Amino acid sequence: xxxxxxxxxxxxxxxxxxxxxxxxxxxxxxxxxxxxxxxxxxxxxxxxxxxxxxxxxxxxxxxxxxxxxxxxxxxxxxxxxxxxxxxxxxxxxxxxxxxxxxxxxxxxxxxxxxxxxxxxxxxxxxxxxxxxxxxxxxxxxxxxxxxxxxxxxxxxxxxxxxxxxxxxxxxxxxxxxxxxxxxxxxxxxxxxxxxxxxxxxxxxxxxxxxxxxxxxxxxxxxxxxxxxxxxxxxxxxxxxxxxxxxxxxxxxxxxxxxxxxxxxxxxxxxxxxxxxxxxxxxxxxxxxxxxxxxxxxxxxxxxxxxxxxxxxxxxxxxxxxxxxxxxxxxxxxxxxxxxxxxxxxx
Numbered sequence: 001x002x003x004x005x006x007x008x009x010x011x012x013x014x015x016x017x018x019x020x021x022x023x024x025x026x027x028x029x030x031x032x033x034x035x036x037x038x039x040x041x042x043x044x045x046x047x048x049x050x051x052x053x054x055x056x057x058x059x060x061x062x063x064x065x066x067x068x069x070x071x072x073x074x075x076x077x078x079x080x081x082x083x084x085x086x087x088x089x090x091x092x093x094x095x096x097x098x099x100x101x102x103x104x105x106x107x108x109x110x111x112x113x114x115x116x117x118x119x120x121x122x123x124x125x126x127x128x129x130x131x132x133x134x135x136x137x138x139x140x141x142x143x144x145x146x147x148x149x150x151x152x153x154x155x156x157x158x159x160x161x162x163x164x165x166x167x168x169x170x171x172x173x174x175x176x177x178x179x180x181x182x183x184x185x186x187x188x189x190x191x192x193x194x195x196x197x198x199x200x201x202x203x204x205x206x207x208x209x210x211x212x213x214x215x216x217x218x219x220x221x222x223x224x225x226x227x228x229x230x231x232x233x234x235x236x237x238x239x240x241x242x243x244x245x246x247x248x249x250x251x252x253x254x255x256x257x258x259x260x261x262x263x264x265x266x267x268x269x270x271x272x273x274x275x276x277x278x279x280x281x282x283x284x285x286x287x288x289x290x291x292x293x294x295x296x297x298x299x300x301x302x303x304x305x306x307x308x309x310x311x312x313x314x315x316x317x318x319x320x321x322x323x324x325x326x327x328x329x330x331x332x333x334x335x336x337x338x339x340x341x342x343x344x345x346x
Contacts, residue, residue: 007219007223008220008223011216011217011219011220012216012220014212014213014215014216015213015216015217015220017212018209018210018212018213018216019209019213021205021208021209022206022209022210022213022242022246023246023250024205025202025203025204025205025206025209026202026206026246026247026250027202027250028198028199028201028202028205029052029055029198029199029202029203029205029206029247030202030247030250030251030254030256030259031198032195032196032198032199032202033047033048033051033052033199033256033259034256034259035191035195036051036192036195036196036199037259039191039192039195040192042171042172043128043258044128044256044258044259044262045128045131045132045258045259045261045262046128046131046171046262047259047262048251048258048259048260048261048262048263048264048266049131049132049135049171049262049263049265049266049269050168050171050172050262050266051196051199051200051203052199052203052247052259052262052263052266053262053263053265053266053267053269053270054266054270054274055200055203055204055206055207055243056203056206056207056243056244056247056263056267057267057270057271057274057275058204058207058243059207059210059211059239059240059243060076060079060080060083060240060270060271060275061274061275061278063075063076063079063240064076064079064080064275064276064278064279065278065282067279068278068279068282068283068286069282069283069286071283071288071290073279073280073283073290073292074292074296076275076276076279077276077279077292077294077297078297078300079240080271080272080275080276080279081143081297081300081301081304082240082300083240083241083267083268083271084139084267084268084271084272084304084307085300085303085304085307085331085332085335086238086241086244086245086332087241087244087264087267087268088264088268088307088308088311088328089307089328089329089331089332089335090238090241090245090328090329090332091241091244091245091248091249091260091264092120092264092311092320092325092328093325093326093327093328093329093332094245094249094325094329095120095248095249095252095253095257095260095325096119096120096320096321096322096324096325096326096328097322097325097326097329098249098252098253099119099120099252099253100321100322100325102253119318119319119320119321120252120257120260120320120321120325121257121261121314121315121318121319121320122257122258122261128258128262131171131262131265131266132261132262132265132315133315134167134269135265135266135268135269136265136268136308136311136312136315138163138269138272138273139265139268139269139271139272139304139308140304140305140308140309140312142160142272142273142276143272143301143304143305144301144305146294146297146301147294147295147298147301149294150293150294150295151291151292151293151294152280152290152291152292152294153280153289153290153291153292154280154281154283154284154289154290156280157276157277157278157279157280157281157282157284158277158280158281159277160272160273160274160276160277160280160281161273161274161277161278161281163273163277164269164270164273164274164277167269167273203243203247206243206246206247207243210239210242210243210246213239213242214239214240214242217239218239241267244263244264244267247260247263248260248263248264251263280292299338299339303331303334303335303338306331307328307331310324310327310328310331
């Protein structure tokens, strides 16, 4: 009993320290990402879509590589689809509600009766909007195709990898005009490598902190008798998206929605192309090719498509306020309920 209590206390301390580290690392990442955006003229959305999205997708990438080499490809596919649902429904849903509440408190303190609803959609540059639409299009189209072809092989993985490499190359060729015609000072250009290093280090810090937080949460849940199935469908499913949740909510609240949108859609794009590509293609390189029956992921794919369709619609209206946020959170709650309902007791 004493050992159990000491383990619970130790894990609680690790969770507390991990939250502090998450906060510090996310601040480091966002601050330097804004600087990189300004110097490179790639735009906040593009920086979020590429550099930050790749870094925050490391948990999914790690799962994919291990699964591809150990014969656990279905785990990686489920993780990718589940993470994409979380990225849009939970992050944007929470951001819309938090910004609404923040704005309401501010209006109350100023005795202002305005009725703003905390719209989280920024004014995108044309190139940024192109990235958002393309990433969302691929994230929606690929699951549909996978259901249609029923069985995914190494050839599907190779095509997905080509899509990832090709679009990343195209993305870095596009620059946005300097604001007000002002040029970036040479002194700032000289600091670019340092800013990029701090940005990546911060993102890695977020990932590592999230790992320890999730591991400790799983340990506590196990010690109090929660089943492995429930833990897998809730804590671990949310845990692999915790880097995106932490970074993007803070980016929204600090006034950098373009950065957050870029990371959300970029992570979904990285998951559906690079990570699924590795999952399907790498086993053939080690002599253990897989043929994945995609029908077993029907529930995940359906919810992924539903989430993306709502996102398309809200973006076309350029409006995601607290009502739209509540819809996203309802979709995620429904997803969790149906997932837990589909778990068979052992």
